[in-house]
Amino acid sequence: MNKFAALIIFCIVFIPCVAKDGNFVLIIDAGHGGKDVGAPGVSNYEKNINLDVALKFGELVEKRMKDAEVVYTRKRDKFVPLQERANIANAAKGDLFVSIHTNSLDKRNRNRKTIKGTATYTLGLHRTDDNLEVAMRENSVISLEEDYTTTYKGFDPNSAESYIINEIYQNHYMEQSVNFASILQKQFVKTAGRVDRGVRQAGFLVIRETAMPSVLVELDFICNPTQEKYMASEKGCSQLAEALYNALVEYRKSNHDNVDSTRQYATSSQDEGKDKKTNVSRAGIEYKIQILAGRSKLPSNSKEFKGLKGVERYKDGNLYKYMYGATTDYDEVVKTLKKVQRKFKDAYIVTFKNGRLEK
Ligand SMILES: [Zn+2]
Missing domain, CATH: 3.30.70.1070 (Sporulation related repeat)
Structure with a gap:
């Protein structure tokens, strides 16, 4: 093993373990990156908006939430496969995974220039074709990876049948994921003035593989030039990041209240x-x-x-x-x-x- 290989192994094994005991570990996943540009707008790409909002959100948490640690799946413009994003989150033993994306309608859709609003997705079975379409678009990035059929165990991002299986992945973390998603939707309306398109479910690969409460956010529609301009502006980026931060504060408070009541019960029964x-x-x-x-x-x-x-x-x-x-x-x-x-x-x-x- 040469020195370079030893360093890589050291980084893989030890760096994700830097999370301090008792700290809340937040994983921020800026969708797409590098050769995967995401959805295109008039003058920008999804990957850039996602990254700017992700970094801003992380900065607020690092500055204001002293007992939290932020782990990013990417901090610059680079391609990271979906499975690797989940691996980073799992190795860091994240308490919450937030994947940040920007929505878009198909080029043939007549509502492209007028559609607006934010939606937060948790893993589940899509109930409408709209939700399935969003999941298919976000998952299709795996076709840029070599040998993706092996990595994702035969998953075909373009086949509706592949998405049926997702239902059995719903588990343990679903209630917390839906709780965070609902709080976040309210915050996007209150703090960032977004139109509420609701909490939805679909089979997103990146949140299927994470062993923690996980959501995927579609901030707004990049195919609508007005929304693109808002998201790419400093004001838009700050407001969206503030909404994410406020939701995190509220979510942690609601979890804390639950944990306290469980502890009380355990103590009294032991006594x-x-x-x-x-x-x-x-x-x-x-x-x-x-x-x-x-x-x-x-x-x-x-x-x-x-x-x-x-x-x-x-x-x-x-x-x-x-x-x-x-x-x-x-x-x-x-x-x-x-x-x-x-x-x-x-x-x-x-x-x-x-x-x-x-x-
Ligand atoms: Zn995306």
Whole structure:
């Protein structure tokens, strides 16, 4: 191994570990870059707008949020494959992944010059062709990578069938991702005066591969010259970055409140005595392991359960959540979780109180 190779390995192994213990790690992903210019505008490219807003957002976080660390997937105009972006995020053990993009309509679309508004996407099954179209456009960059069929396990960015599978990737992080996306949409309206096109779902590869709450933002439409001008201006860039920052503050506050109530519960149950089993059942508490969630109603013998028997289905809003291993014994559920995670690496423990899912 020569010195150069040793340095590269050092960087790969050690640099992502610089995240300090207890710090909130924010991953900022400026979409596209280098030979992948993204969507074109009249006088600019998507890749430049994404990068400017990403850097500005990061700067605000670094300046104002002392317990946060920012990790960028790129800080300059360079090509970074989608899988590598997710790898950077996972190696840094990110707490939140924000991918920044600029929207565009197809050249033949008559609304190109007038369409406007911001949308935030989380991973999921597209409900409309519009959402699928956006995901296809953003994913098509992988065709610039050599051997992309191997890297993305046969995923074809241009085939609608490839997107069906995405539903089973929805998991653990979906609720937090949707929570951040909703807060962010409100902030884009309030702080940056954008038209709200809502929180949406589609199969974006870059957020499929990240093991943390993740969203993909389409700031506004670069095909509309007025919106392009706004996004490329200093004022536009600052307002969009402020909106992202304000949303982050609000999101962290909402998570913090949730964590505090969980801690309180853990402490009081420990104080009540050593026999957790008796205590929890008296309090109407039951533990289960959530293995999957999605909009599809799966049968009890579904192949998606990978051979687990007795998986329960729980309807939560418009989602079905699939649970396994119900017990009132916390130690037992922890043991079961370890086994289940061999098949479902993102499975996690949920608590039911008197038959209702605790949040
Ligand atoms: Zn894009």
